[in-house]
Amino acid sequence: MIPRNQLDLRKFVAPEFICGRGALELAGRYARNFGMKQVLLVTDRGVRAAGWAGAVADSLTEAGVSFTVFDAISPNPRSRQVMVGAEVYVAEECNGIITVGGGSPMDCAKGIGIAGSSRRDILGFEGIDRVSVPTPPLICIPTTAGSSADVSQFAIITDETRKRKVAIVSKMIVPDISLLDPEPLTTMPRELTVDTGMDTLSHAVEAYVSNASSPMTDVHALEAIRLLTSALPAAIAEPENLDLRFSTLLASLHAGLAFSNASLGAVHAMAHSLGGAYDLSHGRCNALLLEHVMAANYGAASDRYDRIGAIIGGGETTPAERVAAFRRTLGITETLAAAGVREDAIPALAAAAYADPCMVTNPHNLTCEEIERIYDDAL
Ligand SMILES: [Fe+2]
Incomplete structure (x- = not known):
């Protein structure tokens, strides 16, 4: 890094x-x-x-x-x-x-x-x-x-x-x-609320660990993680509560300001590849990949991932495990295979992800083989 x-x-x-x-x-x-x-x-x-x-x-x-x-x-x-x-x-x-x-x-x-x-x-x-x-x-x-x-x-x-x-x-x-x-936002169905919320979280996490992050993007990324992880489960329970919906909108705004300027990383590069090949929901792709990319990247930005983990909370667990637990509380419990992704498609998916512009700012320089392993972990 x-x-x-x-x-x-x-x-x-x-x-x-x-x-x-x-x-x-x-x-x-x-x-x-x-x-x-x-x-x-x-x-x-x-x-x-x-x-x-x-x-x-x-x-x-x-x-x-x-x-x-x-x-x-x-x-x-x-x-x-x-x-x-x-x-x-x-x-x-x-x-x-x-x-x-x-x-x-x-x-x-x-x-x-x-x-x-x-x-x-x-x-x-x-x-x-x-x-x-x-x-x-x-x-x-x-x-x-x-x-x-x-x-x-x-x-x-x-x-x-x-x-x-x-x-x-x-x-x-x-x-x-x-x-x-x-x-x-009050007319969004539950699944769309969940998927777009996980997109927000992925934006904030990727911007915070990005090679192009800055003190200005850090502030927005961390605030997005704090707001999103506290407001999203409540907004799902009370979809017509405007205050909660507004908190998720603010989280998305903060995450957007962060990633628009710090760019993203392997989660988005790999989600773009999946979305192009399988026409899957973008937010859902991110949700199924985020914890696996965090685990693979951890050594390259451990302080930053630990800070993210501290905001989410979760006892004696790694930041990736905390994100996985959060995802499960939202009802996302499937894997990529359940979404229709086949093992034999992984080399082509990894090659496309490797060439995606978002990969440039990933904190760890992932090889094609490492990207294949992450897809495999998420399968
Ligand atoms: Fe996104």
Whole structure:
């Protein structure tokens, strides 16, 4: 591992954001402030059915801003869906994007912004700082507490032909403003609450042990772990409790600020590989991998993992065991095999994970064989 020095140069990028009850209703006002005349409202059918896209639409109408809805988006958004959205963006002569939903609509909206303004295939922007054209103004309204696409400089798009996830990392796709309202979280089903919560925890843990962490990202990562581990089980028990939902949203915000600037690690690299090959829930993939990656990485960042373990608590157990116990209390008790992953797929999964940009900041330089062993442990 590269020794950290707090004097190392680091930058910290964050969007403007407003948190609190009623934030969603500010969409129209901010669209007008950004000079949006014709908005592409990017969402998905579930969020539409729950009424949250309609609430944003009402706010736009009240502010006198026209919009076109684009909701043809699946979980793990595909590059083809991004390109269809970009065509609609251009055909409708939009000059701004508002996205309301979880990580999938938000990532897709970021992709549409890039593809719509550059008129190029979204898959050509894979990697770090490859977006050179300015993207349209973007307002994000998250309806889950996990992906943190609403504050991050990341967009994850699935290349459906090669069955792999492509990470696009660029300051250009940091939203212009995010409106963080706890109310939309109250309609999340239990499983989505659990999975997105484990995504938050994975973001915070990976950012805290990342080779690119800094004193600024550390503060946010540790606060995210504290908030999430105390609020998530209670929020699951009381899904309509706005205070608890807001705590999980704040945890996601802190984790997002941490990982957007410190990047991630092997958990996400391996989850991207799994999600691309098997179209599994991103948060669930992280949940099934996190403790195994922590155990494999422990020697490279033991002080940091011990600090994480101390926050979670759990007697005479290792930090990885404490995360495993936490996961079980949320009802996640299966393994990768139960999710449909086959042993003979592991070498290909490991090769894709090894090449993922998130692997660069993992505290331990994992070999392909070590990655295979971690998949095997999680099987
Ligand atoms: Fe994630």
